Amino acid sequence: MTTTDDGRGILYPTRLPSFHRVPAPPGLEALLRWFWIPQWSLAAGRTSRQEVLPFPASNLVVQPGAVTLTGPSTRASFRDLTGTGWAVGALLRPAGVVQWHPEPERLRDTEVPFEAPDLLVSVEAALEHDDGAAARGEAASAFARWAEDRMVLPDAAGRLANAMEELIATDRAIVRVEQVAERLGVSVRGVQRLARSHVGVTPLAIIRRYRLQEAAVRLREEPAITIADIAAELGYADHAHLSRDFRTVLGLTPRTYRGGQ
Template sequence: MSSNVHQSSMGVLNLRGAEKKFQLTRHTPSEEVGFFVKHFWVVSWDLTGQEPYSQDVIPNPCVNLIIENNRTGIFGASTDKYSHSLKEKGLVFGAKFKPGGFYPFIKRPVSQLMNNPMNVKDIFDIDASTLEKMILSQEEEGTMVELAERFIQQKLPERDSNIILVNQVIDRIIEDQEITKVDHICQRFKMNKRKLQRLFDQYVGVSPKWVIKLYRLQHAAGQMDTDHNHDWLKLSMDLGYYDQSHFIKDFKTIIGKTPDEYVRQQVRSLSGLQPQQ
């Protein structure tokens, strides 16, 4: 297994400013576990003597097993931006399952997990408090990953080829900016629309239409992370929107702020000021 410092935003808003407040690393799983798990991640921070920091995170089409003191659980995809408050000193460990990668563990529609997190004991036969003590007490992130691999490996289901298909579809959505409608996916994969929608409901937990919108807007936010001067009309057209107002409305729905508000928050954060919430 290998680890690396987080290279891309992966849905973390205003990453350059946020890096001053916390550290985020990812760890590659073993080949066996890696069929289901995309990566393990660790967020750590030390804000002793400082004001609490609220970090915004864009939703993503993945199930996450999150281990945090008194907040451990298995969380499905969410369609809304959410914020996490960082105070004093702390650490959170997570296992991010591939899109569709958690379905074989529960064998029921992953959409049922939306706003309805699962207890880890229901899947892995270990209660949350024991898991928190086992993982969060470790000093080395590599040891945390080894322990997580061990209890996940004990419950690994059979491999499911639909996981591969789901990830091929989502990878295509991310890479091909010309995909702006569900029909485009159906054409490229020669798949019936209803079959595609059922597949996403069962394995991913959100609709393919929402996934398309998510990555278009995440792409826009990523551009704003590196360039604060934008022609919103041109950007909206580049992302496949027919008008600027529709783009701004969708951006605020997912990101929580208008493009102008988001850029101003970044500028304040990079200049050392606390972003307004």
């Protein structure tokens, strides 16, 4: 199972402001992966660009004055941080996102307002605590209590969608949709329907996103390993195919990314 110390998704960890993940409490693990909480306070005139390769999932996010639902992204993304700020987000599992939006495909590459004034008030109040760790813990707890009051346990389709996503996320050998179908005991078409209805992107897109995230981690943390070896270990036909996917999604080559760490 993926855990809060999972290094995937953050492209330049050393450039992060304060960033913490809090695991979903018992009872919510089938609906939320974790809460993520960045906080920053930058000097006047300074900007910090935070670049991410998002997980193939949706997020429910509380920020000062607003709550939004953000769908799965097909590209790397960035946010320029200035001044002082924070966010508290919940990374939704497939069984969780469908409880907030019936058609995750319509959320793809989109952020929409989400009406939850009580959630906003409780999280904002928690983050007023003077102790940073205590504030983060209370903010995550307030978010969890709000979710527990409104979300229900997954149905059979939700449980199967979670199993699909977990399999792809944790088994590096999964590089084809047919492998997912065989492991789950369903048809390829069934896997495709699950991905569309509970994630909002194709199963192949989910596979490629996790493999690209893993490639970025290897490039960043293992400078001695060759790009060709990383490509082979992650199921790419060759170095060129990994480089093509990297350029398409991140806008730069693996070599350029590695050199920018």
